[in-house]
Amino acid sequence: MRKGVGDSGLAGLRAAVAALERGWGTTGETRPDATLPFGLPCLDDHLPGGGLTLGAVHEIAAGGPEVEHGAAAAAFAAGLLGRLSGPVVWIGPRRDLFVPGLASMGLFPSRLLMVEARRDALLVMEEALRHPDLAGVVCEIDGKLDLVASRRLQLAAEGCDVLGLVLRRSRRFDDPALRQPSAAQSRWRVTSLPSAPPLAHAPDVPGLGPAVWQLELMRCRGAEPATWTVEAPDAQGRLAVAPVLADRPAAPAPARRAVARRAAGHPHP
Template identity: 45%
Template sequence: MPAPASLAVLRARLHALQPQAGHGVLPFGDPRVDACLPEGGLALGALHEVGAAGIEAETGAVAAGFIACLLARLPGIKPLFWIAPACDLHAPGLLAYGLDPGRLVLVQTRDDAETLAAMEAVLREGAATAVVAEAGRLGRIASRRLQLACLKRGTTGFVLRRWPHGRTAAVQEATAAVTRWQVAPAPSTAAHREPGPPRWRVELAHARGGIEGAWIMQAGGSSDAAHPLRVVAELADAAPAPAVRPGRAG
């Protein structure tokens, strides 16, 4: 039987892994989404995963746009770090998702391992409001280290699961991320004979302490800073739509 001191250490570690660590949440502003998430919103100071299937797993386009909409609403004045081996993010294009590219610090790395190491370093320093890391491989131990770093400093982390340049996607193992999202493109509605705002089929595949859900969401853009991401429709079927080849988000 474990000694009382060991039990106390175990309880402390389990408590530290909980997504609600006093850092608050970011509500989507729609009860259909917020009701699926603990405390009514996306946990701040926690680790989240965003991925896609098919060609989108290679380009990272729709996942980057979705994350940009979330970053646009995060509180805080510290910079936003975007870390990736592929230096193909067109920062000015993020304005379409309501995100000021002037807040970004772009960091290029050699591979997934260096990307995750750089993410952990930034998280532990507490120098950012949020950190985005583009990486295909994310192991259980690495994700746990990232989650603990997020909790310690209150910095929100996003791992964009991406396998660029034709790399074979690895089997994804369970991670310590508190939410896991799958995003696919959805047809937009034309406005004044012009293409409408970007739309996505968004699936909340995992939410620790919450429930799964799926919706069609639309980017509000720079003209709607209060709601750069809104629900257009709720989906009964959470299966992802077939991916198409768009341009690189951002």
């Protein structure tokens, strides 16, 4: 008769499994290359391991109407990959990727290998995630990402420290497919906010400053959901904490009345 595993042994096994799922070693120590820190204490202190887990798949979607074109989500992904070294495979269903915009976030064209795929996009991503010489793999998909498909991606990513990013796009900003559970390590939503005017002589002109985002951590293994207001990545892919914008009317009341009169066919007060 073999001796069974005691309660202390089971507890140790559970702790080891939980540590491995978070990208940690069995001793509880964080591997130096297991995470990609954001460089912002407010984010890194909130995330297990002090950053975004490598060797894992993460979901990113834009918020509101932007979910259709996904520009903010793509910029967020470019900033993350801009701080890694090595080639990046970017898979998409259409040729609408604005490469100069990615370069402004630190992800330069010389590192990009773009693949156009529709029905087979997830299969292409799964194969690319197994390549140890890549820095990251990005896949833009429309519609749903079920548990089976996302689990296959996660298993493929665990073989090396490749960063896997799934950019979710949809023609509906309230698409229920975006809320379905998946096996991704984390799920993020990026929503554009008004930019602060940087010019002292034009304080009422919006949109001249750096792009400002509401960055939401919707779900993450080992962390609670949270929201931050940040400035979009710079040329080195680094985020910055944005000042909180004070609520104010879009235009003075007389200007709003003038616009309303012109729209009604009365050009003069």
